[in-house]
Amino acid sequence: MRLPAALVAAACLIALPGVHADDDKELGHLIPPGYVPEEANDEKGLWLEFEEMEAQMNKSALLVRDAALNNYVQAVVCRVAGAYCDDFRVYVIRNPNFNASMGATGVMQIWTGLILRVSSTDEMAAVIAHEIAHYTRLHSLETLRALRRKMSKGAVFDVFLGAAGLYGLGQMAAAASFLTFSREQEAEADLLGVKLLAQAQYDPHASYRVWQQVIAEEEAAAVKREEPGIFAKTHPESEQRMGYLRTLVESRYGQPDAELVADQELLDVLNAHYVFLMEDQIDTNRFGRTNAILERHAAMGVDPSLVRYFYGEMFRQRNEPGDTDLAMASYRHSIEGGNPPAAAYKNLGYLHLKRAEMDSARENFGKYLEVDPEASDRAMIEFYLE
Amino acid sequence: MFIRKLISLALVATLAGCVTGYTLVQSGPNTAQDLRVNAGSGWNLAPAGFTMGARRGAQTWTQDGLFLNRLVLIPGVPDGETLLVDKSDSAALPAFRKNMLPNEIEELVESTLVKYFGEGNATVSTANLRPQMFGGERGVMFDISAKLSDSPDYKGTIGAFIADEKLYTVWYIAADPHYYDKHSAAADAIIKSATVVRGE
Numbered sequence: 001m002r003l004p005a006a007l008v009a010a011a012c013l014i015a016l017p018g019v020h021a022d023d024d025k026e027l028g029h030l031i032p033p034g035y036v037p038e039e040a041n042d043e044k045g046l047w048l049e050f051e052e053m054e055a056q057m058n059k060s061a062l063l064v065r066d067a068a069l070n071n072y073v074q075a076v077v078c079r080v081a082g083a084y085c086d087d088f089r090v091y092v093i094r095n096p097n098f099n100a101s102m103g104a105t106g107v108m109q110i111w112t113g114l115i116l117r118v119s120s121t122d123e124m125a126a127v128i129a130h131e132i133a134h135y136t137r138l139h140s141l142e143t144l145r146a147l148r149r150k151m152s153k154g155a156v157f158d159v160f161l162g163a164a165g166l167y168g169l170g171q172m173a174a175a176a177s178f179l180t181f182s183r184e185q186e187a188e189a190d191l192l193g194v195k196l197l198a199q200a201q202y203d204p205h206a207s208y209r210v211w212q213q214v215i216a217e218e219e220a221a222a223v224k225r226e227e228p229g230i231f232a233k234t235h236p237e238s239e240q241r242m243g244y245l246r247t248l249v250e251s252r253y254g255q256p257d258a259e260l261v262a263d264q265e266l267l268d269v270l271n272a273h274y275v276f277l278m279e280d281q282i283d284t285n286r287f288g289r290t291n292a293i294l295e296r297h298a299a300m301g302v303d304p305s306l307v308r309y310f311y312g313e314m315f316r317q318r319n320e321p322g323d324t325d326l327a328m329a330s331y332r333h334s335i336e337g338g339n340p341p342a343a344a345y346k347n348l349g350y351l352h353l354k355r356a357e358m359d360s361a362r363e364n365f366g367k368y369l370e371v372d373p374e375a376s377d378r379a380m381i382e383f384y385l386e
Numbered sequence: 387m388f389i390r391k392l393i394s395l396a397l398v399a400t401l402a403g404c405v406t407g408y409t410l411v412q413s414g415p416n417t418a419q420d421l422r423v424n425a426g427s428g429w430n431l432a433p434a435g436f437t438m439g440a441r442r443g444a445q446t447w448t449q450d451g452l453f454l455n456r457l458v459l460i461p462g463v464p465d466g467e468t469l470l471v472d473k474s475d476s477a478a479l480p481a482f483r484k485n486m487l488p489n490e491i492e493e494l495v496e497s498t499l500v501k502y503f504g505e506g507n508a509t510v511s512t513a514n515l516r517p518q519m520f521g522g523e524r525g526v527m528f529d530i531s532a533k534l535s536d537s538p539d540y541k542g543t544i545g546a547f548i549a550d551e552k553l554y555t556v557w558y559i560a561a562d563p564h565y566y567d568k569h570s571a572a573a574d575a576i577i578k579s580a581t582v583v584r585g586e
Contacts, residue, residue, distance in 0.1 A: 061533035062509065093535070095506045111506075280509055283500045285478045317493060319483065350487050377515035380488055380526065 027192045029136035033083040042148070043141050050103040057091050064092040064112065072269050073110050076121060080129045080200045084136065096280040098214065102131040104140035116277050116293060117213055119300055121266045122206035126197055133192035139185045190245055204249045205256040211242035220292040262300035270297070274306045275341055282310065287318045305337030309344045316347060324351055342372035346381065353384060407433030411447055417583060419443040421461035421554050424579035426572045429457065439470035439502065449569050455560035457573055462552030469498045469555065477501045484551040488515055488526045491546050495555065499530060508534045521581030523547040531562070541566040545577035556580050
């Protein structure tokens, strides 16, 4: 049963320029743990640029400093990285889009939108394994050298510095977009990533499942972004990659478990940080994507009170025909779930107000102030109560 | 997104030595279309080209430069339209609805500001939603705070009201803490003075 699948996988990989079916057998790390480049070469210069950006990143107001969240991500990085664990500094950045990135020095960014979108810690590990492979395969350096062959020596760093300087930190985005990885490098990172994932005892099937999530969300999006996240920008052929990864993994590791069960570790992280993670997503005003995320979270078993509250937020703000009824039902379910944000009462009250159902509005506004007596909008609510 | 385009424009203009388009805002009544406010001294009207995404008729004023503080006047936004203009049609800007309640206007501005600072580049939160009369119109005021990846934090005060089924908003946004505090009282007075001019 496995032979034909392996052949299909080989055929898929051969179809990618520069990647061959046997590559993943040989594919390994190009640098040892604790690697530091030699002084006075182009790689050292590249490191200096990333070190400067990392210093800026340390000061970013969007850096998530919550210990539990950082420990969760760091633990996944270390499990995947193994002996390379100490080579990576992980920065969780508050950004509702789906992305992770890696710099030449081992500085890694994980956007909160990634945490919001994975269905399991295995999927988180799959993305991290891919990024670690970029690091140990020296892809940033390779890209820089390829650029230098095309440009005059000085111009590369002038452009690099210009991009970083214009936007300050630029979230490493300036550098990352400047040093965009090639399709061949992405394929290498995919192959080595699967290997790292399996070695770390994570489910290798997560390597393509994460792409399935990306594709499903993109299909659900009502408005396409002009400038997608870096992950999307440098990974344009999602379906092709999902396909060949699936074929490869199934040929090597067999069929996946019939049922995907979200792990408690991820659920604990999501439940603890859900309000700020989803508020950032709601603020994007991208309801198709938000709906796809909420459907996934409901299936995963994220706290129903919280998921239902944000369904309410999404329906209320989307405001399509029938959405008010859906929003009111969602707020009620959130309240019945026993752990609603206080705003569930408030926003249910506002919807009753809109329908001139004054008693119900007052009842919910009153409950809101009872649950959150320090509410900053007390004056507004009391205005309506009076 | 909009802030970044603004930075680029400002840099280009500065390098070209042509930052001359600002005009002094006269103290007293000033109008942006039919939105009238009572200005204090020291405000400068920014050239229209410096306010990316601005609706026709909107104005941006500043005391110390657009990076440090700005007062944005957005006159009558009709039902179904957005507070900013996105020609690429990809920003997913939220639209005003004439039956919006105070919490919805607060959310409308919050989500718009996320796009204004750059989606993914900023988080925006609101607080202290409170009732406020604007001339004869019942409206709201609230405070905003924004955290950006590569800039100082910003704070702001927003005034908003609906008149003749259109939304009128005045934003004061400034770098926190110094520049916000510096003109907060003056901006607050301008926001509270906002009214609609009818039949004059």
